[in-house]
Amino acid sequence: MKQHRKVALPRWGEYNCALKYIVEQGFEARCILPPPLSRRTEDLGARNSPDLVCTPFKTTLGSMIEALEAGADTILMVPGACRLNYFGELQEQILRDMGFTFEFINLSLYNTGNAKDLLKALRVVNPRRSMVKTARALYEAAKMIEHLDDITTLYYENCGFDPTKTYPKVYRQFIADMYEARNLNEIHEAFRVASRAFEDITLNKPSDPIRIGIIGDYYTVMDPFSNLELEQKLADMGVEVHRLMNLANDMLRGGGKNKQAKIRDFAEYSLGASSTADIWQAQNFAERGFDGIIQVKSAGCMPETDIMPILANLSRDYKIPVLYLTYDSQSSDVGLMTRLEAFYDMVEMRKKVNS
Amino acid sequence: MSKLNAFLGIDVGSISTKAVILDEGNAILAQEYIWTEGNPIGAVKKLLGLLEKQFDPESWQIVGVGATGSARRLVGSIVGATVVKNEITAHAVGTTTFHPDVRTILEIGGQDSKIILVENGIAVDYAMNTLCAAGTGAFLSSQARRLGIEVEEMGQYALRSTHPTMIAARCTVFAESDLVHKIQMGHPREDIIAGVCRAVASNYINNVGKGKKICSPVVFQGGVSKNVGVVRAFEDLLGCPVIVDDNGHLMGATGAAILARRSLKRTQFDFSVENMEFVTRERNCGGCSNNCEVICVYRNGRLIDFWGNRCERGAARTDETPHP
Numbered sequence: 291m292k293q294h295r296k297v298a299l300p301r302w303g304e305y306n307c308a309l310k311y312i313v314e315q316g317f318e319a320r321c322i323l324p325p326p327l328s329r330r331t332e333d334l335g336a337r338n339s340p341d342l343v344c345t346p347f348k349t350t351l352g353s354m355i356e357a358l359e360a361g362a363d364t365i366l367m368v369p370g371a372c373r374l375n376y377f378g379e380l381q382e383q384i385l386r387d388m389g390f391t392f393e394f395i396n397l398s399l400y401n402t403g404n405a406k407d408l409l410k411a412l413r414v415v416n417p418r419r420s421m422v423k424t425a426r427a428l429y430e431a432a433k434m435i436e437h438l439d440d441i442t443t444l445y446y447e448n449c450g451f452d453p454t455k456t457y458p459k460v461y462r463q464f465i466a467d468m469y470e471a472r473n474l475n476e477i478h479e480a481f482r483v484a485s486r487a488f489e490d491i492t493l494n495k496p497s498d499p500i501r502i503g504i505i506g507d508y509y510t511v512m513d514p515f516s517n518l519e520l521e522q523k524l525a526d527m528g529v530e531v532h533r534l535m536n537l538a539n540d541m542l543r544g545g546g547k548n549k550q551a552k553i554r555d556f557a558e559y560s561l562g563a564s565s566t567a568d569i570w571q572a573q574n575f576a577e578r579g580f581d582g583i584i585q586v587k588s589a590g591c592m593p594e595t596d597i598m599p600i601l602a603n604l605s606r607d608y609k610i611p612v613l614y615l616t617y618d619s620q621s622s623d624v625g626l627m628t629r630l631e632a633f634y635d636m637v638e639m640r641k642k643v644n645s
Numbered sequence: 646m647s648k649l650n651a652f653l654g655i656d657v658g659s660i661s662t663k664a665v666i667l668d669e670g671n672a673i674l675a676q677e678y679i680w681t682e683g684n685p686i687g688a689v690k691k692l693l694g695l696l697e698k699q700f701d702p703e704s705w706q707i708v709g710v711g712a713t714g715s716a717r718r719l720v721g722s723i724v725g726a727t728v729v730k731n732e733i734t735a736h737a738v739g740t741t742t743f744h745p746d747v748r749t750i751l752e753i754g755g756q757d758s759k760i761i762l763v764e765n766g767i768a769v770d771y772a773m774n775t776l777c778a779a780g781t782g783a784f785l786s787s788q789a790r791r792l793g794i795e796v797e798e799m800g801q802y803a804l805r806s807t808h809p810t811m812i813a814a815r816c817t818v819f820a821e822s823d824l825v826h827k828i829q830m831g832h833p834r835e836d837i838i839a840g841v842c843r844a845v846a847s848n849y850i851n852n853v854g855k856g857k858k859i860c861s862p863v864v865f866q867g868g869v870s871k872n873v874g875v876v877r878a879f880e881d882l883l884g885c886p887v888i889v890d891d892n893g894h895l896m897g898a899t900g901a902a903i904l905a906r907r908s909l910k911r912t913q914f915d916f917s918v919e920n921m922e923f924v925t926r927e928r929n930c931g932g933c934s935n936n937c938e939v940i941c942v943y944r945n946g947r948l949i950d951f952w953g954n955r956c957e958r959g960a961a962r963t964d965e966t967p968h969p
Contacts, residue, residue: 328936330934602856605770609769611770614772627731631734632734633771636733636737636767640768
């Protein structure tokens with residue numbers, strides 16, 4: 291009897307739990323989780339990547355190598371709206387040149403706008419899969435992503451004000467449950483447990499806390515390793531951290547309808563990738579009276595670089611400070627801390643004077 | 646007779662180490678400026694020795710210590726600082742204290758450069774160079790060496806020029822090759838130096854100052870502000886006067902001392918630190934693949950502080966010795 295395929299997606303925040311769910315519950319194949327991202331992942335990626343490509347390429351390539359080392363035989367790569375769409379092709383070639391033997395599912399090749407085509411791409415995982423099971427797993431994985439994003443949102447908005455310091459424990463347990471979940475009941479149950487645990491913690495939050503909104507390129511902003519745990523660092527300073535950019539908001543809930551029309555004052559046309567969503571989110575934060583906005587981008591990310599002048603206009607019009615952070619493969623977060631501390635000090639002093 | 650309160654501020658940058666002692670009214674009781682020379686601990690000990698000579702311990706007592714600059718963490722734990730603050734906040738606080746009406750603070754140091762926008766005495770926006778040190782003091786130093794003059798003399802050379810040479814300012818490496826090319830073409834030395842100063846100023850405005858509205862009054866500080874050629878270049882490019890405070894190089898340290906005064910934490914600082922032995926040791930945690938580089942600081946053989954670990958596993962134990 292043929293062995294089950296061992297499928298892996300490069301690490302991206304905690305979204306690998308959803309792929310694991312689809313592969314194991316829908317396709318009845320095995321999912322290999324690459325080791326958590328680390329210096330080693332980055333080194334492996336950087337060594338085998340073109341020098342000037344953006345950091346997410348290097349990180350995902352490194353994670354693919356670690357997945358293959360961990361026994362994966364099938365690698366999955368997602369499509370994107372910028373040169374990310376071309377990443378898969380190049381990464382497959384690099385991995386083959388390195389001597390790995392594997393099946394590569396490049397979803398970019400099937401990204402026609404029709405969801406059925408994406409399913410076709412996944413056929414190789416298990417040609418004898420049941421369509422009913424697959425469809426159900428996809429639906430349930432979508433629920434999982436929504437729950438994951440909702441809990442993550444709650445976590446970063448509140449963990450900075452938790453006097454008991456139990457928020458991280460609840461969050462970590464919830465993530466672990468997501469990786470272990472085998473049916474929709476377990477997904478819902480873990481969500482209920484975590485929500486209730488959060489509710490039971492009495493927060494020590496001022497009535498008007500410092501609120502900072504995070505925007506940025508799709509990979510770096512959603513992956514805590516890549517942004518050097520920016521959200522946790524801010525939360526630890528006592529900030530309510532908001533991020534609208536996540537898979538649930540962007541893919542499943544429409545991400546704010548007619549964004550391009552809503553930001554007409556700032557940009558008439560899209561600048562590609564996450565640019566429109568970013569400008570819309572920045573505007574949304576500004577209109578809600580946030581104290582600051584932080585833009586997170588990997589070095590060489592063109593859409594994010596292009597929206598910087600627009601963010602400067604927005605910053606001027608709404609009188610809201612914007613901190614621009616550029617990430618490359620860095621081994622030290624000292625520079626980041628300097629900028630974050632200064633941003634926090636500034637925002638705090640402004641708030642004191644204005645209130 | 647009871648002693649009056651005084652506050653020490655120390656700013657340890659990549660190139661220079663600065664310190665001031667202020668009284669309650671922000672008057673400078675003692676000040677010093679020396680080179681860091683890649684040895685922040687040694688620089689601070691030397692600095693404290695120099696300050697002690699200017700300081701009158703009979704009438705004053707240092708009750709608050711602020712540390713800032715890129716070595717603030719290390720120096721803060723050595724001197725027992727009551728406040729450890731980033732240099733951006735320290736500069737903003739120091740400058741707005743002495744120039745309450747300032748709107749824009751330009752700051753160019755040895756390795757970094759920043760711009761701080763101020764409204765009604767508080768910082769409202771700032772930017773700091775990322776990933777690239779083009780147009781900082783280090784660039785000026787290396788070009789001075791190439792031209793065979795002291796970096797301190799550059800400003801005077803630049804002022805003598807009437808036709809500054811155009812030098813590409815986008816990137817230090819390209820600026821350098823452009824500069825070599827212009828030297829070999831026979832451009833006069835004064836014009837080239839003026840061109841370098843102009844390149845620093847325009848690089849700053851195009852990169853760090855991008856998208857920022859620079860309003861007058863403008864205060865320029867950091868080591869590079871001592872270069873009158875760069876000051877002139879800024880005035881030409883911005884079309885407004887640029888103020889350089891005589892104590893501009895001390896603004897970070899001054900800000901740190903003021904922050905120490907504002908904070909409620911008090912200490913009894915004494916100068917004995919200069920005679921203690923401090924050792925730092927880097928240890929690779931090895932607990933996971935992150936392999937965190939943990940820095941441990943020892944005073945007279947005993948661990949007093951550590952940092953660099955991402956999780957508890959990398960925490961140093963207080964019974965660890967500096968020599969494993």
